Amino acid sequence: MLDVAAIKADFPILDSTVRGGQPLVYLDSGATSQKPRAVLDAERSYYEHTNAAVHRGAHALAEAATDAYEAARSVIAGFVGARPDALVFTKNATESLNLVAYACSNATALAREDAGAIDPRLVLGPGDSIVITEMEHHANLVPWQEVCRKTGATLRWLPLTDEGRLDLSGLDTLIDDSTKVVSVVHQSNILGTINPVRRIMDRAHEVGAIGVVDACQSVPHMPVDVHELGADLVAWSGHKMLGPTGIGCLWGTPDILAAMPPFLTGGSMIEMVTMERSTFAPAPQKFEAGTPMVAQAVGLAAGVRYLEALGMSAVAEHEHALATYTLDALAALPGVRIIGPQSTIDRGSAISFVVDGLHPHDVGQVLDSRGVAVRVGHHCAWPTCRRLNVPATTRISPYIYNDTDDIDAAVAGIVAAQRFFGVA
Amino acid sequence: MLDVAAIKADFPILDSTVRGGQPLVYLDSGATSQKPRAVLDAERSYYEHTNAAVHRGAHALAEAATDAYEAARSVIAGFVGARPDALVFTKNATESLNLVAYACSNATALAREDAGAIDPRLVLGPGDSIVITEMEHHANLVPWQEVCRKTGATLRWLPLTDEGRLDLSGLDTLIDDSTKVVSVVHQSNILGTINPVRRIMDRAHEVGAIGVVDACQSVPHMPVDVHELGADLVAWSGHKMLGPTGIGCLWGTPDILAAMPPFLTGGSMIEMVTMERSTFAPAPQKFEAGTPMVAQAVGLAAGVRYLEALGMSAVAEHEHALATYTLDALAALPGVRIIGPQSTIDRGSAISFVVDGLHPHDVGQVLDSRGVAVRVGHHCAWPTCRRLNVPATTRISPYIYNDTDDIDAAVAGIVAAQRFFGVA
Amino acid sequence: MDLESLYQDIILDHYKHPRGRGLLEHPLGSAFHVNPTCGDEITMQVARDADGGLELGYDGQGCSISQASASVLVELLEGGTVEHSEAVRLAFVALMHAQGAGEPDEEVLGDAIAFAGVAKFPARVKCALLAWMALQDAEIQAGLLTTGEQP
Amino acid sequence: MDLESLYQDIILDHYKHPRGRGLLEHPLGSAFHVNPTCGDEITMQVARDADGGLELGYDGQGCSISQASASVLVELLEGGTVEHSEAVRLAFVALMHAQGAGEPDEEVLGDAIAFAGVAKFPARVKCALLAWMALQDAEIQAGLLTTGEQP
Ligand SMILES: Cc1ncc(COP(=O)(O)O)c(C=O)c1O
Numbered sequence A, B: 001m002l003d004v005a006a007i008k009a010d011f012p013i014l015d016s017t018v019r020g021g022q023p024l025v026y027l028d029s030g031a032t033s034q035k036p037r038a039v040l041d042a043e044r045s046y047y048e049h050t051n052a053a054v055h056r057g058a059h060a061l062a063e064a065a066t067d068a069y070e071a072a073r074s075v076i077a078g079f080v081g082a083r084p085d086a087l088v089f090t091k092n093a094t095e096s097l098n099l100v101a102y103a104c105s106n107a108t109a110l111a112r113e114d115a116g117a118i119d120p121r122l123v124l125g126p127g128d129s130i131v132i133t134e135m136e137h138h139a140n141l142v143p144w145q146e147v148c149r150k151t152g153a154t155l156r157w158l159p160l161t162d163e164g165r166l167d168l169s170g171l172d173t174l175i176d177d178s179t180k181v182v183s184v185v186h187q188s189n190i191l192g193t194i195n196p197v198r199r200i201m202d203r204a205h206e207v208g209a210i211g212v213v214d215a216c217q218s219v220p221h222m223p224v225d226v227h228e229l230g231a232d233l234v235a236w237s238g239h240k241m242l243g244p245t246g247i248g249c250l251w252g253t254p255d256i257l258a259a260m261p262p263f264l265t266g267g268s269m270i271e272m273v274t275m276e277r278s279t280f281a282p283a284p285q286k287f288e289a290g291t292p293m294v295a296q297a298v299g300l301a302a303g304v305r306y307l308e309a310l311g312m313s314a315v316a317e318h319e320h321a322l323a324t325y326t327l328d329a330l331a332a333l334p335g336v337r338i339i340g341p342q343s344t345i346d347r348g349s350a351i352s353f354v355v356d357g358l359h360p361h362d363v364g365q366v367l368d369s370r371g372v373a374v375r376v377g378h379h380c381a382w383p384t385c386r387r388l389n390v391p392a393t394t395r396i397s398p399y400i401y402n403d404t405d406d407i408d409a410a411v412a413g414i415v416a417a418q419r420f421f422g423v424a
Numbered sequence C, D: 001m002d003l004e005s006l007y008q009d010i011i012l013d014h015y016k017h018p019r020g021r022g023l024l025e026h027p028l029g030s031a032f033h034v035n036p037t038c039g040d041e042i043t044m045q046v047a048r049d050a051d052g053g054l055e056l057g058y059d060g061q062g063c064s065i066s067q068a069s070a071s072v073l074v075e076l077l078e079g080g081t082v083e084h085s086e087a088v089r090l091a092f093v094a095l096m097h098a099q100g101a102g103e104p105d106e107e108v109l110g111d112a113i114a115f116a117g118v119a120k121f122p123a124r125v126k127c128a129l130l131a132w133m134a135l136q137d138a139e140i141q142a143g144l145l146t147t148g149e150q151p
């Protein structure tokens, strides 16, 4: 296990008390992680010593700011085994996934005018299909619904088993020659399930489809090498992995980044501009219009260095141990049901549950009254809740700064909730 | 004039030296402003005491984070005379302008499927026109070119006089019944020209077009009340007005915000989601998909409070005085030509110039060697350079922390450049 | 934190023993509202009873606050006039937005004053208001209310 | 900062007195490159002279570094072999990416070693490389070079 006491000391917020003096027990890292001092220092230092417009100026500060921004890109790309120029910065994973979805709808619209200039893999129409899963975060569902509304393509999805795993029995018929895009979540934020994305991506490539992975809940929690996922594009967020709010990532192969038309357009992403027409810079600049989130990139790089110092294998082991402990503790509580895999095989540490006779919102409220912060609701995966016949869940999602004491506090809170509402 | 010495002391970076010990003279605020300690403190304090996912959690921190985010929205909206729910947060002004442009291209694509549900004002096609000006930043030019490529609409523009003002003689013929959108810059970032946007917006509304203002260079520099601009939508960035990188703003009337389809889709912007279809929350949530830039909103609100304490009229007067001083000083230098209005009537403090026999890049380099940071190039307004027959310009753009000593340093640098290259 | 100030006994009682739950056979107006953050759902229905008073029906799923609030609403307003329902609704909305500083009028609000503590929990205010927002929409749909002013 | 280390006399001389400037009448290959940050432009053209050596032409506008670099390029490579141009180009690119730490080979680079100081100014490296990148494209277009490997 990690040295949690030492790690906690690096996170100022974890010293807080809430709700009238209760020490904070933060178990909502699946929503957003807390930030170590090193990240806050890196951001501040950037503003105090380096801040200037990047890629636009020739003066000393502008050069230093550009260096800081591009050095951050190298660090973050290296963290997932990627080349710096294959990494695009966005504001969050939602923008990253929308960027990909808009590549399809934009290519489709542009091809109506000038089909020759557009990569046909990105052009969709009636008869084409996009395949996702029934456990997607809304961020990897709604953008594809919108693409379908705009292009006439059909959305399909891999169904779930009652345990909250993908049912892959129909994989080869669901992903067929009509399929142009396959986009799946690596680790579910609500169920904790880790999906066999490599197998799904390989099937996507068999039929010539583009493969996309939503790695929001995997890059922060386990070693991830983008090449091993077998995808063309991988999206994730900075704020769930110790980084600041306001920065996300999109990795892509050189091939797909070159093929995709730009998304946001404006300054810094152009090659030539006249009033009549413009040409665009190569990736990643092509996808980074406007003044970027420079301080946030620098902060995220500091977060990545912090994780690298711990070692991502150690992080994954730590979370595995916490997941085992949590699953055992919850299994021992009468009236508590896990929503998602019961075993620790191919599952992460985010654990959803429901309590008989209690609404998840009320469970969360009792935990909160004891200083324990968990997430309640549909976790932006509403269809997943419906499929598993729950209106919502309560979710414990620990990270590097949590230990079994924190889990114990959550478990004690569940028991207290049962007692308070008189259901146990 | 403002008390510049006191203000400078609030900006840690302005104490720096560059290029081997030269004190930094920062005259590149048109590109991005520096940040006062109050902004850095506000961001850090948010991360150390409040950070959590907003609008998604029920625990104490999540409530506090949501309050901090929405309180920031109120402060920033109030700064431009707006209601909080009329203010959408984006990552930068470029995203704000793209959001508007995509409202048109998305509405056009969606109307093909289901015209009834879409506001016809946003649906474009061949025969329709979009009107901008010849002094737009690429951020308010390229997105409209893309809309035209996707919908078949035609891009038109208000031409410039040789002095770099809008030639409005053809206003009533250029904006005609075919016009669906009119989008103009309030204050040019390259020329410093302040445009009569009210008059242009009124003409837009006469023909039923939607009026958009790019206020990137006005909101930071003068009192702006969005209602007085007469526009439907107003876009600007946080980083040019003391705020952090990674946050932009879009204000809109309730009418237009309700009419525009969503842009980025995913979590936090929905009302109901099934695998088959989704419905969306009202604005501003409708346009804020994913985990937002919370710390950056909090930081920008602190920047706004800093500006409010100075008073925006005082800021505008200060810059007016600096502009007068700079124009006079440059006029006195042989071989130096102002690109943009020569007088201080309807112009801001960003002042572009060229030096006979020297390339702007080389002028900037000499200034840089003396610690003076200015911007060189086409300033993301390449067509404006072409129209005014210059390959590029050197630009001095001061802000609240600059005084006439800083301008003197720039002027001395220009003379030194002329001497170094033997052209004077 | 004082969990009891949030979950008053009246609330828990209405949650466990909802009054008047069930949908109407012939509603004049019906509105389905949902809390997008947590998924709480309420369908609220209105009709006229034989004496011209309000007849109310509802169904839904969600947390104790959202469901108890619907039950209290029905108990308070069933059989009354539309004007009365509107007065109570406005008083309840005001109480919820008072952030715990409101002085609830027990005369008007009856059992609904039990929700005063909810106002201190911004994330739960939406739960408490859900049924009341749906009521307004249902009355508008039924032609009983004309203005759709959101307070 | 040492302005002289950036603007060596050789550079200023080539800037003020460009060598071989002008376009060819019958180019085999022609490439137009632009530096999107500052707008510097170069058109570089290649052909074969009577002896089979490289014939070069160019035109452009931009800062002293970008224009002097084109002039030095032409002076160094005109009349030589494609192989020679490629060797010099690779050495020049390496020098520009050495961030001031490179040991330029004067034998290969000739006057182009004057650009060593540019490598310390990242924003100017692109200016110095502009003509050389355009050369590579022009040679590929002319069929003189087959690989388009970017170092
Ligand atoms: C007039 C104008 N419009 C738009 C922009 C784009 O702003 P941003 O780069 O913050 O998106 C800028 C600044 O770069 C500007 O000056």
Ligand SMILES: Cc1ncc(COP(=O)(O)O)c(C=O)c1O
Binding pocket: A030, A031, A092, A093, A094, A095, A137, A139, A140, A185, A187, A188, A189, A214, A216, A217, A237, A239, A380, B267, B289, B290, B291
């Ligand atoms: C699996 C998954 N996908 C996508 C997202 C969206 O990320 P963000 O809100 O940072 O855009 C999240 C987190 O909210 C997530 O957990």
